[in-house]
Amino acid sequence: MTNYLSLSIKEIHELLVEKKITPLLLVNEAIKRAENNDCNAFEYIDKDVFEIAKSLVEPEKDNLLWGMPFVIKDNISTKNVLTCASSNILDGYVPIFNATIIDKLIKKKAIPIAKTTMDELALGGSGTTGHKGATLNPYNNEHIIGGSSCGSAVAVSANIVPFSLGSDTGDSIRKPASYAGIVGFKPTWGRISRFGLFPFANSLDTLGFFTNNVEDCFILLDATTGYDKKDSTSIVNKIYENKIEIDNCIKTAAVNKTIRIAVIKEIIDSIKNKSIVNEFKNILEELEKIGINVNYVSIEKNILRTIFPTYFIISCAESVSNNANLDGLRFGKYSEAVTYQESVLKAREKGFSKYIKKRFIFGNYALLKENQEKLYLRAKKNRNRIIDIFNNIFMDNDIVFLPASPDIAPKINSIFDKDYFVSDEYLIADNHLIISNFTGSPSITIPAGFFDKMPFGFNLTGRIFEDKKLLNIAKIIEDIIKFKQKAKKI
Amino acid sequence: MNDTLSVDIEKIKSIAKEYFLDFDEKKDGAFFLEEFNIFLHQLHFFLNDKNIDNYKPANFPFKIFFPCAYLRDDIVEDIENDILKNTKNKVANQIKIPKVI
Numbered sequence: 001m002t003n004y005l006s007l008s009i010k011e012i013h014e015l016l017v018e019k020k021i022t023p024l025l026l027v028n029e030a031i032k033r034a035e036n037n038d039c040n041a042f043e044y045i046d047k048d049v050f051e052i053a054k055s056l057v058e059p060e061k062d063n064l065l066w067g068m069p070f071v072i073k074d075n076i077s078t079k080n081v082l083t084c085a086s087s088n089i090l091d092g093y094v095p096i097f098n099a100t101i102i103d104k105l106i107k108k109k110a111i112p113i114a115k116t117t118m119d120e121l122a123l124g125g126s127g128t129t130g131h132k133g134a135t136l137n138p139y140n141n142e143h144i145i146g147g148s149s150c151g152s153a154v155a156v157s158a159n160i161v162p163f164s165l166g167s168d169t170g171d172s173i174r175k176p177a178s179y180a181g182i183v184g185f186k187p188t189w190g191r192i193s194r195f196g197l198f199p200f201a202n203s204l205d206t207l208g209f210f211t212n213n214v215e216d217c218f219i220l221l222d223a224t225t226g227y228d229k230k231d232s233t234s235i236v237n238k239i240y241e242n243k244i245e246i247d248n249c250i251k252t253a254a255v256n257k258t259i260r261i262a263v264i265k266e267i268i269d270s271i272k273n274k275s276i277v278n279e280f281k282n283i284l285e286e287l288e289k290i291g292i293n294v295n296y297v298s299i300e301k302n303i304l305r306t307i308f309p310t311y312f313i314i315s316c317a318e319s320v321s322n323n324a325n326l327d328g329l330r331f332g333k334y335s336e337a338v339t340y341q342e343s344v345l346k347a348r349e350k351g352f353s354k355y356i357k358k359r360f361i362f363g364n365y366a367l368l369k370e371n372q373e374k375l376y377l378r379a380k381k382n383r384n385r386i387i388d389i390f391n392n393i394f395m396d397n398d399i400v401f402l403p404a405s406p407d408i409a410p411k412i413n414s415i416f417d418k419d420y421f422v423s424d425e426y427l428i429a430d431n432h433l434i435i436s437n438f439t440g441s442p443s444i445t446i447p448a449g450f451f452d453k454m455p456f457g458f459n460l461t462g463r464i465f466e467d468k469k470l471l472n473i474a475k476i477i478e479d480i481i482k483f484k485q486k487a488k489k490i
Numbered sequence: 491m492n493d494t495l496s497v498d499i500e501k502i503k504s505i506a507k508e509y510f511l512d513f514d515e516k517k518d519g520a521f522f523l524e525e526f527n528i529f530l531h532q533l534h535f536f537l538n539d540k541n542i543d544n545y546k547p548a549n550f551p552f553k554i555f556f557p558c559a560y561l562r563d564d565i566v567e568d569i570e571n572d573i574l575k576n577t578k579n580k581v582a583n584q585i586k587i588p589k590v591i
Contacts, residue, residue, distance in 0.1 A: 094575065203550055306542075312532075349513070364506075365497075380548050385542060418524075464551070
């Protein structure tokens with residue numbers, strides 16, 4: 001059978017409109033693949049959707065998402081469908097409402113077929129801390145796929161669905177996309193309503209997508225953005241949007257001279273895998289050949305080394321507040337005890353893994369009266385400094401372009417010694433994607449190449465609200481990289 | 491490194507208890523202590539960079555304006571049946587909860 005689910009949204013739509021395939025055929029195949037998938041990518045597969053698929057008979061020519069199957073990260077509320085954010089504390093929880101993003105996609109007649117595994121409550125970056133265990137990389141099951149949106153990354157990488165939903169607080173879409181050889185897009189903070197997303201760190205959380213190609217991100221952006229009064233930080237942004245559409249994509253060398261790409265030297269210098277660096281530099285040369293300006297910019301390494309601890313303090317502190325209601329009384333499984341304090345203690349002791357407890361303890365530590373000034377408030381000041389630095393880079397550049405990760409996906413049983421976690425490779429090269437969570441900038445990872453038969457990606461970040469300009473430039477780079485041809489050789 | 495930021499297992503347990511968290515010290519104590527110490531080492535450049543003090547704290551990624559960042563009024567809807575679906579313990583049209591006082 002033709003692998004329809006590996007096609008782009010537009011290609012699948014054309015086949016649906018020509019009635020060469022039906023939504024029922026797509027949903028049947030997607031669910032079959034989901035059930036047979038050996039990567040531990042799914043929390044729940046919804047077989048009730050067959051009836052929905054059967055009811056879609058007359059294709060809507062102008063609706064590119066009509067009949068399109070997709071999957072949803074399990075921290076996004078889905079009415080009447082189990083949603084537990086891969087955490088035992090929410091075992092059996094069924095939301096009574098849809099997240100706004102789900103309502104918008106259902107209104108477009110896209111068909112949600114499953115909820116995907118994730119790092120517990122999104123507080124993780126390896127894809128190994130969910131209550132069902134590690135989610136594996138479809139390229140090689142001995143490797144992780146990253147997190148926290150691990151299951152959603154698998155679903156697109158393994159051609160189960162053409163697109164999936166994820167959330168990105170500190171690279172949780174863009175890093176797994178690099179490890180999975182797919183596109184991972186985080187729009188400008190506030191453009192997609194977060195109503196219905198289980199909050200991790202509100203000032204950083206952004207909903208986004210995994211797709212097989214950049215063009216699909218345009219379609220999904222149009223379908224899901226917009227002011228929502230149910231989300232108090234939903235942004236009204238009509239005045240900011242760049243109106244260039246993909247059909248008017250910048251192609252000529254003369255016009256390309258208006259695109260200015262910044263590359264941060266110190267981040268490149270922190271990457272030890274020279275194959276990735278060399279491939280990145282090859283692409284820069286190709287970009288210069290077509291007239292795009294490439295500018296090397298500098299940020300002091302000591303400042304870059306503060307990104308990860310700043311993120312960790314802010315995100316853990318915000319998560320402590322956001323998850324205080326998971327107590328077995330308001331939410332979560334009740335635990336019998338004599339006093340309510342013991343009941344809450346028991347519920348949370350059983351409901352959370354040690355990895356989550358660690359983050360909550362760090363968050364609480366940063367919020368202690370004696371530490372607030374030197375940790376929490378200081379982290380917010382440093383965030384402002386990093387925002388300032390990046391805004392200065394964007395005065396003279398349209399895009400920041402960098403390798404998304406310093407290496408391919410690590411093996412599941414990799415052991416890193418303590419020195420690694422204070423190295424530049426970890427603090428700078430492995431965590432620079434966090435910057436666009438600080439700034440709220442749109443950011444996209446596109447697949448770039450292979451090393452040891454495992455994929456890696458490159459990342460582009462743009463100015464706030466210039467999401468479509470970012471996607472336009474990403475499309476140019478995607479066309480130069482020709483990843484699908486490289487993938488066929490592997 | 492600033493000594494006031496060092497921790498021992500007793501301190502970690504007391505912070506955890508404030509947030510209604512507990513853990514088996516024999517099983518996971520070493521894990522928490524090691525992770526905490528790695529974190530405190532990672533703070534080195536963050537704690538020693540005096541330039542950070544020249545900035546105001548950022549609460550959001552960028553400045554946001556009305557109608558953003560406001561508290562809306564509740565929208566009243568009849569969702570009694572939906573709410574009751576989520577509990578195993580109900581009496582008539584009410585959720586039965588354990589006595590916690």
